[in-house]
Amino acid sequence: MTTAIITLASAARLDHLRRQEEWIRIVAPDCIRVVVQLDPEPDHAFGGDALHVPPGADGLRLAAGRNRGAAEAIARGADLLVFLDVDCLPHPDMIGAYERSAGQDRTLLCGPVTYLPAGVIPASPAEADRSLAPHAARPAPTAGAVQAATDAEWDLFWSLSFACTAATWDAIGGFDERYEGYGGEDTDFAHRARAAGATLHWVGGAHALHQYHATSKPPWQHLDDILRNGRLFASTWGRWPMLGWIEAFAEAGAVENVDGDWRRVPPAR
Incomplete structure (x- = not known):
């Protein structure tokens, strides 16, 4: 299986992206790497391989960026697409857990996400387990377990960390690019997936650790x-x-x- 890790990024998250890149080089050095920059103008700090999807009239084009990244990954031979938010660090077992769970087409795979508090960043992937505290709003099966989502859990799909085969991606048709700016495009994608006959599964052990950044509630x-x-x-x-x-x-x-x-x-x- 050839796996690609796809990340959307902006200049405001460049430090988070660089730390994510460091971890990926350690835990998934053989994966295809696709980075999509969403700023108005391309920034050479992202490297010459980064794709560029500029904002639309209503803001950042997250849906279009994921579609562009997936198309690039598939063109480069990826069988499994792993979408990882720029703020997220991959646990050493994340890619393996997704790969072991990817045998069935038309399945969306979601691993647990831990939100790290301010000032807490594991020094290396080897220390990731010390900080694991999966967000309580979503199921977090034990490592090695894969749990089918209930009908009521489809709205819990997050684009922070998820995976699907290239065949599943094609069957769903990607994200709806009418969504620009913040919110809604990932819930819409989940509903598009279900309408296309896909299933949703929670993957134990496929942990991602979300690096802290300031937020407002409500936003x-x-x-x-x-x-x-x-x-x-x-x-x-x-x-x-x-x-x-x-x-x-x-x-x-x-x-x-x-x-x-x-x-x-x-x-x-």
Whole structure:
């Protein structure tokens, strides 16, 4: 099996990308490596092999970037596509766990993700186990176990770390490139996968460690992206995604539901 690791990156995450590259050289030196830069202009700091997908009118084109990275990986002979967020470091067992679970086509594979606290970064992959604390919102089977997702768990699909065969990717048709900016494109991808007859499995031992960066809860800087992409999702699937964030915005008085459509509250006159 020929495996590719595909990562989307920007200049703001260059340090995280470099640390990820260091770990990949140790734990997966034989994998095809595809990096897609999402900044407006290509940056030579990413190296001459990095692909470039500039932002669209509404922000970073994450969906288009993943599609471009997958096409490059498949063109270079990849049988298995592993998508790893730029903030994520691969556990020494991650690639092997995905490869051992990839025998069935039309299957999405998701490993556990640990969010590292501020100031905590294992010195090397050999020390990764000391920091493992998988996010409680998603199933985390024991190493070696593969657990089929229930119908209710499809919305738990994250693009932070997942894998599928090239055949499965082709059957799904990739990500919907109408999504730009923050949010919604990965949940849409999961629904596209299920509509294409795919299954979703949680892969024990396929750990990724998410490097810390500051965030806001709810993500106010992405409010308009969430409304725009949420509306696109609703027009396709008949319901709104990201309701946790939307309801937090509503509680703060920033958005309201008008006839089933979430929108900004007009400024007071």
